[in-house]
Amino acid sequence: MDELIPGLPNDIAQECLIRVPYDGFPTVRSVCRHWKQELQSSQFHRLRKTAGLTRPVIALVQAEPALAPTAGPAKKYTACASPSYRLVLFEPVTCAWSCPPPIPGLLRGLPLFCHLAAVGRELVVVGGCDPETWAASDEVHIYDFEAGVWRRGARMPGPRRSFFACAASEELRAVFVAGGHDEEKNALRSAMAYDVATNAWAPLPDMAQERDECQGAFLRGAFHVVGGYPTEAQGRFSRSAEPFDVDSRRWGPVEEDKLEAGTCPRACVAGADGRLYMYRPGGDVAALSDDGSGVWRAVAEAPETARVAPLLVAWERGLMLMGLEKQGGGHVGYVGEV
Known part of the structure; x- marks a missing residue:
C-alpha cells in the first residue's frame, strides 16, 4: 500500500x-x-x-442588498430595493460563519423561497422562484462539502410547484417533496422523491388532501407533511398532517389536530431525537410528546428579540431559533441543547 x-x-x-x-x-x-x-x-x-472531530454545520439563506450601477463615468454601485440571496454556513460549536461558492449560472443569487435539504455531506437546493420573473423553478443544485463544488441535479418532474413540503433522509440519501401549488395557484396532492446518488426522481402516491404552504419533516422512517391548506381555503391553515411510510410506500391516515392551531407550520422541524419541535405564537418552543398523546409540551421560552418571523433549525442535540424583534429589524439567532 x-x-x-x-x-x-x-x-x-x-x-x-x-x-x-x-x-x-x-x-x-x-x-x-x-x-x-x-x-x-x-x-x-x-x-x-x-474521534469526535465532526462538527454540525447549519446552512441558511441570507439576504444581501443587490447592487446597481449609478450614472456617471465612474463604475459606482448603489443598493437596489430588491435584495439577492446567498447561502451562508454557521458552525454552532465554534460560532464561525462562512460562505460556500455561489451556484454557477445563478447571477441573481438563490431562487426565492427555495428549499434546502441536507443529505450526508451534500446540500440539495430544490425549486424556488426566479428573482426577476417570479416564475417557479424546477431546478436542483447539489453542493458537495467534501469537494467544495456545485453540480446540477435532475429537474423536478411534473408541473412546476412552489411552497411545497420538503425533507431529507440521510440514511436513504433521498429528498422528499409533496404538496405546494402549481403555476395556476392550485394546491397539490402529488409527491415525489429524489435519489441523490442516482440523480433520479420517482413519483410517490398522492396525499389524501391538497396542501399548499405545508411543511415537511422526516422522522423515524416516515416523511411527514404538516399543515397547509386546499385551493378553496386560501390562507386558512389546517391542523392536520399526513405521514408517508418509506418501507410500505403508503400514506398513513390523516392525523387530525396534529398542530395546536391552524397557523403556518414553517417553524416546525424534526429533531434528532425523533420528535417534532415548533415555535408557538405564545413565545415558546414546544416538542410533540412521543407517547402518542398528541400533546405539545414547552421545552424553552423564546427570547423576545426573536419572536417575529421565527424559524427553527434542528441538528444532533441542538436547536437554533432565528427571528426578529420587530418587522424590518435585523435577524437574531439563539442556540440551545435538547
Whole structure:
C-alpha cells in the first residue's frame, strides 16, 4: 500500500488527515490521488466521527442588498430595493460563519423561497422562484462539502410547484417533496422523491388532501407533511398532517389536530431525537410528546428579540431559533441543547 504521508505509518497519517476541518477538504483532495481516495472512503469519515472531530454545520439563506450601477463615468454601485440571496454556513460549536461558492449560472443569487435539504455531506437546493420573473423553478443544485463544488441535479418532474413540503433522509440519501401549488395557484396532492446518488426522481402516491404552504419533516422512517391548506381555503391553515411510510410506500391516515392551531407550520422541524419541535405564537418552543398523546409540551421560552418571523433549525442535540424583534429589524439567532 502506498504511504499517505512519506515516512509515516498510514494509521498515523490518517490521524493527521482526520484533523483537517471540513472547509479544508477541497484542498486536501487536490494534493494527490491517494489523499482524494482517502477522503472519499467511508472509513475516513467514520474515524473522524469516532474521534469526535465532526462538527454540525447549519446552512441558511441570507439576504444581501443587490447592487446597481449609478450614472456617471465612474463604475459606482448603489443598493437596489430588491435584495439577492446567498447561502451562508454557521458552525454552532465554534460560532464561525462562512460562505460556500455561489451556484454557477445563478447571477441573481438563490431562487426565492427555495428549499434546502441536507443529505450526508451534500446540500440539495430544490425549486424556488426566479428573482426577476417570479416564475417557479424546477431546478436542483447539489453542493458537495467534501469537494467544495456545485453540480446540477435532475429537474423536478411534473408541473412546476412552489411552497411545497420538503425533507431529507440521510440514511436513504433521498429528498422528499409533496404538496405546494402549481403555476395556476392550485394546491397539490402529488409527491415525489429524489435519489441523490442516482440523480433520479420517482413519483410517490398522492396525499389524501391538497396542501399548499405545508411543511415537511422526516422522522423515524416516515416523511411527514404538516399543515397547509386546499385551493378553496386560501390562507386558512389546517391542523392536520399526513405521514408517508418509506418501507410500505403508503400514506398513513390523516392525523387530525396534529398542530395546536391552524397557523403556518414553517417553524416546525424534526429533531434528532425523533420528535417534532415548533415555535408557538405564545413565545415558546414546544416538542410533540412521543407517547402518542398528541400533546405539545414547552421545552424553552423564546427570547423576545426573536419572536417575529421565527424559524427553527434542528441538528444532533441542538436547536437554533432565528427571528426578529420587530418587522424590518435585523435577524437574531439563539442556540440551545435538547
